Amino acid sequence: METFSFSATFILGFLDELPPRVYLASWILLICLALFCLLGIFLISKRMISNYMQRRDRYWNAQIVEIMTQFMVRMDNADPADSLRKTVHEFEQLPFKKAYIRQLLYKQVINYHRNFTGNSADKLRDLFRKLKLDSLTEQKLKSWDSSTKIAGILEAAEMQLENLSPVIERLIHSKSSEIRIEAQTTYIYLNKHHSFHFLKELNEPILEWHQLILLNLITHIKLKELPLFSTWLNSSNSSVVELCLKLVLHFQQFEAQDKLIQLLEHPDVKIQSLSIKILGEFEAVKAEESLVERYALVDDKLKVEIIHALGRIASGKQLNFLLEAVKSPVFEIAFEATQALQNHGEPGISELRKAYLLAPTITKEMIEQVLA
């Protein structure tokens, strides 16, 4: 203690004699040195603790995996109830009350479940419940930390914990967009009936990324009853309309055609664009007139979409309109019109051949490319 006190007095005495700039530099130096030592200790101890934990987890994971493997093997040969009882008993022999071992087991069962389907996945879910691991998921859902909450939502979806559906429903309108999207996705996943009613009440925007996640889920799970997504095309929330339009297209809900024609005048350009695209994909002949009418009122990007749609519909009634578009000075419009005419088959191709004779070089190149 005395040595420390003497050193401190000496350093402070030395510092006091320095000119102001060097005095300031000395203090910065001392702070940096102290910080450097602390950071160094943190870095080394972090790595050492992490290595220790890895070793410890490896040991317990090996034991857990062994029991799990036996469970998977027994499941095919023995009575399922007996197999489950035995496995639960074996797990209870581990120091199961230790939180980290319970966490490891929790992670392992979920991990196994992720890699199995059918009967094996069902049995793993039974095991999960029998070990009362779902209580950990519930705890996570109630956590104040949003990352933990999200992890809980994802795990509830993975283990199909339908009993937690009411807790998840409350998170659908969460202020955090990350929680909201995962809650919406899981809610749809867990409630195969009437799982879309929340779309009606949704005021928050569904960002494109969230739409991608929802679309991916909705188009991959087996819904017991597929709703008519055109129901929500009148929503005042543009992102809900956008999502539903994509779903209308994916599930080929032709009933939505009239609403799609109305949406051509929607104030949101993205929705106009999607509606045009879907009408084209549906080959909606009755939309042709409306599309041609809109053509003069929209920007070049939408013009290209309209021509593309007319090319998909290819009723043969718009050949002259398309031939005019081939002459457009805008490359994208002219090129799309050339392709649209080619989509019409022989009548369109013959018009293109005639146009070729009088066309400027760039149009000739386009026609050559399209007809090649």
Added chain:
Amino acid sequence: MKILIDYIQLFFQEFIFYYALAVMFSYVIIALLSAWEMRRYLHKNTPTDYRNLLVSEFAPSVSIIAPAYNEEPNIVDNVRSLLSLHYNNYEVVVVNDGSKDDTLRQLIMAFELVKVDFAINTRIKTESVRGIYRSESKALERLVVIDKKNGGKADALNAGINVAKNDLILCIDADCIIEPDAVLKLVKPFMDEPVRVIGAGGVVRIANSCEVQHGRLVKVHMPDNLLSRFQVLEYLRGFLMGRLAWSRINGLLIVSGALGLFDKDIVIKCGGYSTKTVGEDMELIIRMRKYMHKHKLPYKLVYTPEPLCWTEAPANLNVLGRQRNRWSRGTLESLLMHKDILFNPKYGTLGMLSFPYWLLVEWLGPILEFIGLIILVTLIALGLVHWTYSLILFAMVYAFVLVISTLTIIYEELSYRQYTSGRDLIKLWILSFLEPFIYHPLILYWEIKGNFDFLTGKKAWGKMSRNGFR
């Protein structure tokens, strides 16, 4: 003479001292901002399960543009690797920029390419295109090869942009290794930000000594070569600290030329890459940002702290020197081309923070350091140096550099922890002690030389030879 020396001493004591303090303060702010941004990113993205989304048909389409010049030895492997990225909707546009070797023939043979009729929408003027090639194989329909007259990297990228059919363009270096899920991770900011994202970049890492199989990085190692090792530390500091912090305040001035995803519409409206500078990546970003400000369009440039791209760092002094010389010239050219931005409040963060930072810290820093060194040597020669004070000042800067480098290593350790071996971690930490004495003086020399070459009108790119991955 005495008066002159007094003035020089005063300048050295006053201006350089306070300048150094200001620079150190800016680094502290940058370190704090990057920690904040890293935390936010990890918090937001850790739960994301990319596996199901990678092949989603609903993900936006992307055109990958890879310029190639004399890449004969690796081009086929590199293109194969690009064709096997984990993403559903993308095309690969390889631009053979008038290679003098057999790059084109290798591509034609490996991918059964044939010349096709193609109407090019020349929205950006480039050197003449000799032909467009596509594969006869249906499985390779996403590959397009452009053969054009040599015009440099920027010109090749512009030719690729003219041919690209999708709204998002990923500009890459053909000799880089792209992580299989990189496209989706770069596309994400374009879909989950409430404002228009005009560009996104990811962390570029050093692949020297790493194990590579069939164009894929399979194991990360610390480079064997000391020079490359220093670059590991330098890249970590630059990407995990610098760019991330600027991304936090939407002040990014550069997205690495090795990997950058852009909004094609804005790139075209800005006139594409400039062929008048060797720092085309930085210059394009400044021009895109200026365009958005000019048209009062809200926008964002985003940086992803994930390691998405691996590049081979120069492993010998000559090549590294040429690279750094070019970077210095590129920075100076870009800054001079857009000098009207400096302290111009019209450009917001760009004009008041990022641009001044690049000019006063990134560009001016090495010059002042060099001048300071000359003055120091002069004062030593004249016996006018107070050794104790000088050592304290030097120790302050050295200790500060150690803190920043250690902090960078901690960021890496807490985030993506690519160097799993404890030995690699220690090597990296030891490097931070050596860097100010060995690597930094070299970089300083090349930066000064780059500035000198700029003044003497040197425009060449500089030959970059690579050893290839192991």
